[in-house]
Amino acid sequence: MKLLIAMREEFEWSHALEDRHVEQIKKMFPDLNVVVGRGEEVIQKEARDADIIAGYPVRIPPITQNMPVKWIHSFSAGVDRVLTPEIKANDDIIVSNSSGIHAIPISEHILGLLLSFNKNFPTLNKRQKNHVWKREEPTRELHHKTIVVFGLGAIGNETAKLLKAFNCTVYGVVRTLRKKPEYIDGLFTMETVQDILPTSDYVIICLPGSPEITGSFNTRLFSKMNPRTVIVNIGRGTIINQDDLIEALVNKTIGGALLDVTSPEPLPANSPLWDMENVIITPHCAGSSPNSMDRAIDRLCLNIEAFLKNEKLPNLVDKELGY
Numbered sequence: 001m002k003l004l005i006a007m008r009e010e011f012e013w014s015h016a017l018e019d020r021h022v023e024q025i026k027k028m029f030p031d032l033n034v035v036v037g038r039g040e041e042v043i044q045k046e047a048r049d050a051d052i053i054a055g056y057p058v059r060i061p062p063i064t065q066n067m068p069v070k071w072i073h074s075f076s077a078g079v080d081r082v083l084t085p086e087i088k089a090n091d092d093i094i095v096s097n098s099s100g101i102h103a104i105p106i107s108e109h110i111l112g113l114l115l116s117f118n119k120n121f122p123t124l125n126k127r128q129k130n131h132v133w134k135r136e137e138p139t140r141e142l143h144h145k146t147i148v149v150f151g152l153g154a155i156g157n158e159t160a161k162l163l164k165a166f167n168c169t170v171y172g173v174v175r176t177l178r179k180k181p182e183y184i185d186g187l188f189t190m191e192t193v194q195d196i197l198p199t200s201d202y203v204i205i206c207l208p209g210s211p212e213i214t215g216s217f218n219t220r221l222f223s224k225m226n227p228r229t230v231i232v233n234i235g236r237g238t239i240i241n242q243d244d245l246i247e248a249l250v251n252k253t254i255g256g257a258l259l260d261v262t263s264p265e266p267l268p269a270n271s272p273l274w275d276m277e278n279v280i281i282t283p284h285c286a287g288s289s290p291n292s293m294d295r296a297i298d299r300l301c302l303n304i305e306a307f308l309k310n311e312k313l314p315n316l317v318d319k320e321l322g323y
Contacts, residue, residue, distance in 0.1 A: 006055030057081035101295035102287035103154035109286035151206035209236030210322035230256040237263030
């Protein structure tokens with residue numbers, strides 16, 4: 001059985017596949033033929049007879065009917081690039097992701113955005129560059145704020161745990177109600193969250209991209225918030241209707257936006273979001289970490305073990321839901 005790991009030709013520090021990673025897989029699964037493909041041409045050639053293809057979605061090649069691939073594994077949590085209509089319709093191919101491996105770096109990134117916004121760090125940094133000593137604007141505290149987290153997967157849960165250290169009131173929004181974790185003060189669904197949105201200081205989007213929630217954060221939802229609510233998005237840019245977001249910021253319907261993802265990406269240079277004082281933008285880098293590939297390979301091995309035993313994969317993706 002052949003495993004193709006599809007990688008970029010150039011080195012990228014946060015996504016670097018090292019020899020030790022390949023050796024880890026080979027040691028655990030000596031009967032598996034592990035091949036690393038770097039560059040589009042090599043990847044396409046090696047994919048022709050691969051049973052398993054793993055990699056970041058942007059590197060995974062198009063799958064045709066004559067290819068023997070049985071399983072596609074994404075090194076990221078998002079698989080929207082992988083779930084083409086052909087893959088969705090093919091019952092012989094399963095898809096899995098690496099959901100959970102980015103919980104620590106992304107939750108820390110979220111906390112960094114919240115603290116930066118509250119303490120006016122972007123403005124203060126600009127003044128430092130211009131050698132200006134000025135401290136007129138009041139800063140805010142994260143302490144005791146009310147926060148609504150959309151999506152209680154690994155990232156949402158880890159974020160909630162960190163926020164409780166600031167004595168925040170944290171509400172979670174989930175698809176279906178279940179027993180709440182001790183660090184969550186209440187659970188809501190998309191249908192009932194409007195009851196709590198008016199009290200929110202921050203709304204954090206930790207949802208995966210899926211057709212059913214595309215554009216769901218729009219004028220209707222923003223109008224349920226209050227003028228101090230700040231939106232944080234580390235999910236997918238398509239979840240927010242960006243024109244409605246800009247309008248809500250201009251009209252001061254909401255208090256700000258902290259965005260690691262946008263639609264499209266990269267964010268066009270002429271987008272008004274760049275120049276808004278109440279917006280912080282980071283270039284889809286929340287999950288970057290020198291430990292990313294270590295965690296990705298550990299998760300891949302966990303799923304390989306289940307696959308070879310004909311067991312359900314721990315990270316199996318529901319093709320219809322998209323996660």
